[in-house]
Amino acid sequence: MSFQHGVYGSEVPTSVLTPVEVNAGLPVVFGTAPINLASTQEYVNKPVLVYSYHEAEQALGYSDDWEKYTLCEFMDSHFSKFNMAPVVFVNVLDPKTHKTTETDKSIPHANKVSKINEEGILLDSLVVKLSEAGQPLVKGTDYIASFDENGKVVITAVEGGDIPGTQTSLVVSYDKLDPEAVTTTDIIGGVDGSTGEYTGLELINQVFPLFRMVPGQILAPGWSQDPVVAAVIKAKSSNINGVFRAISVVDLDSSSEGADHYTKAPAWKNDNNYTDPLQIPCWPKVKLGDKVFHLSTQVAGVICKTDADHDDIPYVSPSNKNLQANAVVTESGAEVSLGLDQANYLNSQGIVTALNFTGGYKLWGNHTAAYPAITDVKDSFIAVRRMFNWINNTLILTYFENVDDPTNRRLIDSVVDSVNLWLNGLTARGALLGGRVAFLSEENPTSDLLAGIVRFHLYLASPIPAQAIQFTLEYDVSYLNTLFAAA
Incomplete structure (x- = not known):
């Protein structure tokens, strides 16, 4: 320590920590x-964090064909219908492998314009000729190619x-x-064993390292009705980065x-193992307009x-x-009209659904897949949960x-004091009914302390949804006396 002569100050970390x-x-x-259709084809098996519909469209493209492009459904719903953000998207459609090739296709050409009436064209692969035997024309010199509002290529x-x-026709590949x-x-x-690259649901573990944000919900609309996919999502949700x-x-x-009828849904749920506390199983679909x-x-x-x-x-x-939503439908498009008793039956089997009872269509159900x-x-x-x-x-x-x-x-006092203040x-x-943390001797044996293991015990109770509010009505005959009251 250097020689000192005078009055000096120092700082220590605050003993009570602010929660992250x-x-x-x-x-x-x-x-x-x-x-x-994206501005770049970078986001293939790579998580992308977006805060708006425009960002999502720029990063991944957009199409109204939700059967083929399942992420677009979520873009439309989350940004346009609920106005919520952010979202992490993972696109697994790889243009290097998930593609087909069209060779020497003749298309009409009139008024200096041609249109290829197909979606999904990879613009960089486009070759344009005057005839099958002709030489490729030069992009930017002989023609300009771009997408119209429907994702079709216009030349x-x-x-x-x-x-x-x-010229009345062009030949394209x-x-x-x-x-x-x-x-x-x-x-x-x-x-990948050779490259170490992650794909698909394995990428859930890259979300926090990339964005410093913890996943709260894992979804794969259009895919999660497959029991194998649902099982993997379930496994990932319980152990993200080993801790979350x-x-x-x-x-x-x-x-x-x-299960195209509500009575079939519980059996299908159980038979296909949608039974985990970390799962919210949904049945059927909802419709808004078309x-x-x-x-x-x-x-x-x-x-x-x-x-x-x-x-x-x-x-x-x-x-x-x-x-x-303004309708409930099955996969075939057939409309479903659930009464309160029918919706409650699904809830009693750990399934959330949609109910049009008062105030329009609402989500109905409080239980996870683990119930009953x-x-x-x-x-x-x-x-x-x-x-x-x-x-x-x-x-x-x-x-x-x-x-x-x-x-x-x-250390012990800092953790106990900070957590108790937070709770x-x-x-x-009103987010908790009560909570406390304790450092208990019986949960911290000497052998664990010697191994560097320290355990804190949290006791807490969060509010339970008031899913059944009951009123008891009784006829009180004493009120008949009001008939004899003086006017």
């Missing part, structure tokens, strides 16, 4: 996108180029996206091969909007909150900086 904010409902969505002759004004070549294997993904937890919002198959949405897509929007209305604390159930087999409140109620996830994720991020600190009273604040806001 966690995005409770951040959706991470897997599927396919018309990547040929315009350049003045002074080699396309004669009298190109590659185009083949979204039908994408399979559940691509959605599930894996790790999220919920998986999945759809039950509402086709004739699955657009049909997987219910999981709109559930994500409802969850995010509900969280946003309550300071991003997920203690309020998404049930009985408005959907953006599991009735533990933290695993059976969606709102309670999400609160446990959120508290777990928040504690991990807040106290990760204390890992490897000396195990002494200062008291949540209680005061």
